[in-house]
Amino acid sequence: xxxxxxxxxxxxxxxxxxxxxxxxxxxxxxxxxxxxxxxxxxxxxxxxxxxxxxxxxxxxxxxxxxxxxxxxxxxxxxxxxxxxxxxxxxxxxxxxxxxxxxxxxxxxxxxxxxxxxxxxxxxxxxxxxxxxxxxxxxxxxxxxxxxxxxxxxxxxxxxxxxxxxxxxxxxxxxxxxxxxxxxxxxxxxxxxxxxxxxxxxxxxxxxxxxxxxxxxxxxxxxxxxxxxxxxxxxxxxxxxxxxxxxxxxxxxxxxxxxxxxxxxxxxxxxxxxxxxxxxxxxxxxxxxxxxxxxxxxxxxxxxxxxxxxxxxxxxxxxxxxxxxxxxxxxxxxxxxxxxxxxxxxxxxxxxxxxxxxxxxxxxx
Amino acid sequence: xxxxxxxxxxxxxxxxxxxxxxxxxxxxxxxxxxxxxxxxxxxxxxxxxxxxxxxxxxxxxxxxxxxxxxxxxxxxxxxxxxxxxxxxxxxxxxxxxxxxxxxxxxxxxxxxxxxxxxxxxxxxxxxxxxxxxxxxxxxxxxxxxxxxxxxxxxxxxxxxxxxxxxxxxxxxxxxxxxxxxxxxxxxxxxxxxxxxxxxxxxxxxxxxxxxxxxxxxxxxxxxxxxxxxxxxxxxxxxxxxxxxxxxxxxxxxxxxxxxxxxxxxxxxxxxxxxxxxxxxxxxxxxxxxxxxxxxxxxxxxxxxxxxxxxxxxxxxxxxxxxxxxxxxxxxxxxxxxxxxxxxxxxxxxxxxxxxxxxxxxxxxxxxxxxxxxxxxxxxxxxxxxxxxxxxxxxxxxxxxxxxxxxxxxxxxxxxxxxxxxxxxxxxxxxxxxxxx
Numbered sequence: 001x002x003x004x005x006x007x008x009x010x011x012x013x014x015x016x017x018x019x020x021x022x023x024x025x026x027x028x029x030x031x032x033x034x035x036x037x038x039x040x041x042x043x044x045x046x047x048x049x050x051x052x053x054x055x056x057x058x059x060x061x062x063x064x065x066x067x068x069x070x071x072x073x074x075x076x077x078x079x080x081x082x083x084x085x086x087x088x089x090x091x092x093x094x095x096x097x098x099x100x101x102x103x104x105x106x107x108x109x110x111x112x113x114x115x116x117x118x119x120x121x122x123x124x125x126x127x128x129x130x131x132x133x134x135x136x137x138x139x140x141x142x143x144x145x146x147x148x149x150x151x152x153x154x155x156x157x158x159x160x161x162x163x164x165x166x167x168x169x170x171x172x173x174x175x176x177x178x179x180x181x182x183x184x185x186x187x188x189x190x191x192x193x194x195x196x197x198x199x200x201x202x203x204x205x206x207x208x209x210x211x212x213x214x215x216x217x218x219x220x221x222x223x224x225x226x227x228x229x230x231x232x233x234x235x236x237x238x239x240x241x242x243x244x245x246x247x248x249x250x251x252x253x254x255x256x257x258x259x260x261x262x263x264x265x266x267x268x269x270x271x272x273x274x275x276x277x278x279x280x281x282x283x284x285x286x287x288x289x290x291x292x293x294x295x296x297x298x299x300x301x302x303x304x305x306x307x308x309x310x311x312x313x314x315x316x317x318x319x320x321x322x323x324x325x326x327x328x329x330x331x332x333x334x335x336x337x338x339x340x341x342x343x344x345x346x347x348x349x350x351x352x353x354x355x356x357x358x359x360x361x362x363x364x
Numbered sequence: 365x366x367x368x369x370x371x372x373x374x375x376x377x378x379x380x381x382x383x384x385x386x387x388x389x390x391x392x393x394x395x396x397x398x399x400x401x402x403x404x405x406x407x408x409x410x411x412x413x414x415x416x417x418x419x420x421x422x423x424x425x426x427x428x429x430x431x432x433x434x435x436x437x438x439x440x441x442x443x444x445x446x447x448x449x450x451x452x453x454x455x456x457x458x459x460x461x462x463x464x465x466x467x468x469x470x471x472x473x474x475x476x477x478x479x480x481x482x483x484x485x486x487x488x489x490x491x492x493x494x495x496x497x498x499x500x501x502x503x504x505x506x507x508x509x510x511x512x513x514x515x516x517x518x519x520x521x522x523x524x525x526x527x528x529x530x531x532x533x534x535x536x537x538x539x540x541x542x543x544x545x546x547x548x549x550x551x552x553x554x555x556x557x558x559x560x561x562x563x564x565x566x567x568x569x570x571x572x573x574x575x576x577x578x579x580x581x582x583x584x585x586x587x588x589x590x591x592x593x594x595x596x597x598x599x600x601x602x603x604x605x606x607x608x609x610x611x612x613x614x615x616x617x618x619x620x621x622x623x624x625x626x627x628x629x630x631x632x633x634x635x636x637x638x639x640x641x642x643x644x645x646x647x648x649x650x651x652x653x654x655x656x657x658x659x660x661x662x663x664x665x666x667x668x669x670x671x672x673x674x675x676x677x678x679x680x681x682x683x684x685x686x687x688x689x690x691x692x693x694x695x696x697x698x699x700x701x702x703x704x705x706x707x708x709x710x711x712x713x714x715x716x717x718x719x720x721x722x723x724x725x726x727x728x729x730x731x732x733x734x735x736x737x738x739x740x741x742x743x744x745x746x747x748x749x750x751x752x753x754x755x756x757x758x759x760x761x762x763x764x765x766x767x768x769x770x771x772x773x774x775x776x777x778x779x780x781x782x783x784x785x786x787x788x789x790x791x792x793x794x795x796x797x798x799x800x
Contacts, residue, residue, distance in 0.1 A: 029552050029562030203550040204610060214727075225720045236708035236717030236751045236759070290545045291771030298773065338705060338718075342766040342774050346701035346734065350768050353550030353699070355610055357728045358403070 030288040031280065032201045036208050038271050038279030040197050045189050046273060047090040048099075052186045054084035055179050058144075062175045065148075066168035074155055078148055082253055085141055088113060089260035090274055093219035096211040097197060098188025108185060112140040112178045115247050119146060126166040131177035142248070143174050149250035205358040213282075213354050220265050220344050224337040227258060231323050232330060241327055243320035252318035262310060266303065269344075285352060292351050299343040306340055309333040372511065373658060379498045379507035380631035381624050382514050387500060387638065388620040389487065390448030393462065396613040397440050406433050410472050414724050415746050417474035417732075417739050420789060425471040433469075440465040447491060451499040456492070463488035474739065475729045479695045480614040483524055487621075490516055490664070493657045503643045504632045516661045517624055522582045523668050527693035529579025536683075536698070538575065541567035542770040543699035551608050577601055585625040598622050609696060678793050681800040683769055684777070686736050687793060702734030702767035702777060708747055712757035719747060735767050737778060737797050744784035761785050769800075 061080040065073040091099075095107030105111060114136040121138045131139045147167070150157040161167060200208045226247075228234075233241040246254045267273065271281015286292035286299075309332045314322065323330060349356055400406065410416075410427045418425065427433060439461060446458025467485045470476070498507045536542040548561040548570065560566050577597065584594035599619055606615035623630070675688030682689060683698050706719040721730050724746070733739040744761040751759050760783045768774040775798070782796040 029549060029559070032553065202553045221722075225722075229718060229720075234718050236710075236719060236747075236756055237754045238717060239713075239715070289549060289771075290542070291773075294773055341705075342703035342768075346703045346731075346766070347768050347774050350699055350701035351546065351771055353546045356731060357726075358610070 030285050032203075032209060032285070033198060035271065035280040035282075035285060036198050036201055036212075038281065039212060039268075040189075040194055042277065042279055043268070043271075043273045044091075044094050045194070047087075048094075048182070048186050048189060050274075051084070051087045051091050052179075052182050054087045055175070055182055058084045059172075059175050059179060062144075062172055066162070066172060069159055069162045069168075071155055071159065074148065074158060078251070081141075081144060081148060082251060082256075085145070085248065085251075085253070086257055086260050088141060089257050090264045092261065093215050093264065093268055094212075095215050095218070097193045098185040100211075106136070108181065110136055112181055113142065114140055115142040116245055116249065117142045117146050122146060122170075126164070126170050129170050129173050131173055139174050139177055141178065144171065144178075145248060145250045147171050147174075149252075151250055153252075203352065203354045205355040207355075209352075210354050210356065213349065213352075214356060216265070216268055216282075217345055217349075219261070219268075221341065223258065223261060223265075224334060224341070227254075228330065228334050228337070231320065232327055232334065234334070241323055243323040246320045246323065249320055252320070254319035255313060255315055258319070259310065259315075262306070269299070282348070286348065289351050289353075295343065295347050295351055298347075299340075302336070302340045302343055306333070306336045309336045373515070375511045376508040377511050377514065378505070378628035378631070379495075379509040380504050380628045380635060381626070382494065382509055382517075383498055383500050383504065383507070384631045384634050385514075385517060385621060385624050386491070386494070387448050387635070388623070389491075389617075390444045390446075392613065392617050392620050393444035393447070393466075393484070394441050395616075397437055397444065399613065401434070401437055406430070406437060408726070409476055409728075410469070413473070413726055413729060415729075415743070416472055417729065417742050419471055419474050420738070420791075422471045425468065427472045436465050436469065440469075449500065452496050455494075455496040459488065459491045459494065463492055473729075474742075475732045477690060478611075478614075479524075479528075479691075479693055480611070480617065482691055483520075484617070486520060486668075487517070490520065490661075493660060500635055500639055501641065501643065503646050504635055506646045512658055512661060514624065516665070517621075519665060520668065521621065521624065524693055525578050525582055527672050528695045529575055529577070531692070531694045531697055532571070532575035532578065536770050537571050540770070541571045543697075544571050544574075546699050546771055547608065554607055574601075582625075585622065588627070591626065595622065595626075605696070611696070680793075680797060684767075684800040685794070685797045686738075687797075698770055700735045700767060700769050701731065702765055702774070704730075704734040704740060704763055704765040706744065706747055706761060706763045708751050708756060709760040709762075710756045711760055717751075717756075724750075734765060735777070737794055738789050740765060740778065741784055741787055741789050741794075748785045759785065775800075 058077075058080050061073075061077040065077045067073075092109050092113060095101075095109050099108035101107050116137065117140075118135075118137040121135055122143060125135070125138050137143075147161075147170070148158055162171075197208045200206070203209050230238075231241065231243050231245040233239070243249075248254045248257055267276075269282050270278055271284065272278045283296055283299075286296050313329060313333060319330070348354075407430070410433050411430050416427065428436065443458045443462035443465060446454055447462055450458050463485070466488055470481050470485060493513075495509050495513055498509060532538070537544075544567040548567050552558045552561040554561070581594055581598065581601075584590040585598075587594075602615035602618050605611060623634075672692030675682045675692065678685065678687040680687065683700070704721065706721070707716050708719060709716040721733075725733065725743075733743050740763055744763060748759045748761050762780055762783055763778060764780040765777040766774040767777040777798060779796045779798055784796075787794070787796060
């Protein structure tokens with residue numbers, strides 16, 4: 001009896017002694033729903049829509065080219081490809097939901113943007129194309145690139161190769177496959193998924209914040225781990241540089257799209273869309289939590305160094321050439337990206353309390 | 365004095381609490397094993413990874429084939445059922461099998477170490493020595509056991525709560541309300557009560573209540589007058605934890621086994637309630653000598669009481685170095701995360717490469733590894749072996765690991781110049797961990 005009364009008494013005392021205002025005095029809790037809304041409606045969906053439109057235009061360019069194989073149509077197709085591949089960089093961080101892995105399908109990035117592609121496999125596949133099997137290095141954007149860009153820049157080589165009807169059919173097949181996959185993603189986001197995404201506003205594994213965050217980190221890590229380190233031959237098993245492993249090897253726009261991806265990652269963190277219009281983003285979320293402001297400052301500081309290092313690299317020479325001739329010029333960017341990783345990876349998820357896996361007991 | 369103790373431990377008391385404990389615990393084991401299989405965690409934890417982190421001294425434990433692993437889990441379910449319903453030799457076999465199968469799966473990979481898995485292993489171990497001459501199918505009120513058989517379980521539960529409570533007596537937890545200050549706002553979307561989680565006040569309140577609850581709750585459960593309120597508090601506390609944190613079936617396990625502190629009469633009614641059958645035959649209780657078992661229990665308890673204090677033998681901040689952290693009931697005590705980069709050098713060419721961890725570890729493994737020095741060391745040795753096979757000459761491995769603890773700016777955890785291949789894991793202090 002006595003115990004019970006004292007417990008109740010103590011609780012009452014605690015509550016009475018605190019002003020209601022005191023208790024609630026904290027800043028307004030961060031509105032994760034509002035942030036998700038900004039990401040979905042101002043950033044993700046428009047990016048996928050832009051990509052979808054771009055792919056339609058790309059397809060038209062393809063059809064025009066295979067209808068009349070000449071220099072003019074090829075160049076126009078090549079320019080359109082570059083344009084659309086840049087658009088892709090704005091969407092490659094969202095491999096969840098409609099763009100996520102499902103059954104035997106991997107995420108969208110793997111299905112339509114795997115690189116390096118296998119030239120031997122592609123050439124062998126021309127006679128019996130299949131765009132839905134496990135040979136992801138025989139389809140997607142970078143397969144189109146292989147087909148329409150000559151590594152030495154000699155368009156005549158491409159034009160000659162396209163006298164083959166098989167080749168024309170294959171090219172059309174690849175772009176159709178990309179189109180149907182992206183169409184699915186767009187319709188997914190304009191359908192039920194948007195509501196699911198917005199309503200799932202926790203931080204546990206499988207929540208929208210957790211999914212978005214995980215993919216954001218993966219996209220960022222891919223820049224250093226895949227797009228820079230592999231061509232530079234930085235893995236312990238590699239014994240030399242391997243320039244052909246860069247992204248967009250045949251067209252030579254590797255640095256161009258790398259810059260777009262970095263911009264896209266930066267925008268994601270800020271909560272900005274392509275046009276630079278800012279809404280609620282991870283930066284605001286971080287600023288609202290314990291230890292967050294300090295992390296924001298460190299992040300912005302280090303990211304500045306990443307950008308400096310990127311800007312210091314010449315944009316007139318293709319990345320593969322630079323890696324071949326002067327890899328030490330690319331190393332500073334690699335170093336700054338590595339220094340940056342903890343700010344986006346462990347520091348951020350730790351401050352925000354985001355669960356990154358379903359398995360029980362983070363922290364137990 | 366010794367005779368008094370012996371007499372006390374050997375007193376015949378009602379077996380009802382033990383019978384219902386075995387029913388509840390067995391049922392929870394069945395449920396949690398089925399859940400584990402359903403979630404696909406056999407594949408994800410034991411089968412898919414390229415590399416498993418080992419427990420010190422148990423490096424020889426390897427995962428079976430997928431079929432073998434599933435077989436082990438089915439065996440676990442059957443043994444749990446045996447613990448619930450069997451008696452005699454079958455019961456003994458069931459408890460031994462349950463302990464072996466469960467502990468085996470836990471030993472496969474250190475990544476998934478959780479204090480409550482450790483607890484379950486311990487309970488399974490203690491049940492091996494539980495009397496086999498009782499049954500839920502015979503008349504309950506006439507079944508007796510020696511007091512020590514129930515007392516040992518109560519003491520183990522008390523150790524868990526008490527140590528978890530005093531572990532919370534630290535600066536970050538009580539004065540800074542960390543890590544609750546991070547975790548509560550992250551869950552402010554929980555219906556009804558979620559909105560109070562973002563008040564500045566709440567993490568402090570919950571931190572103090574949590575510490576007081578864990579440290580003292582057993583006292584209130586022992587006392588008959590406060591028992592009901594204490595159990596309500598237990599339900600509230602664990603349910604809240606279950607909503608807030610991804611801790612699986614642990615809340616259910618604690619809610620389910622704490623009733624061992626209830627009265628004999630309560631247990632008799634409980635057993636009759638869940639197994640409303642006609643009980644006629646009385647079970648013939650064997651006369652057993654509990655001498656050996658009591659000695660085992662004594663060593664067990666001494667170990668349980670002393671082992672959590674081993675961290676005192678190491679210098680450095682416990683949360684940072686984690687030397688002596690596991691197996692000491694430090695439950696949900698800190699928010700810690702790290703990012704680790706490993707460099708593997710070919711000592712003939714001098715070429716140093718950087719590892720992509722995702723080639724070897726799943727996300728959970730990578731996360732746990734990056735903040736625990738003994739796992740960093742294991743992984744470094746694995747990398748050296750792996751790349752040696754790939755042709756890297758007598759590799760040297762060093763690691764750059766940045767770790768954040770309780771919302772503080774991340775810092776280097778270990779000396780990034782040390783060749784980890786030359787270090788070995790032991791109970792000796794690790795000199796290559798940097799100061800906090």
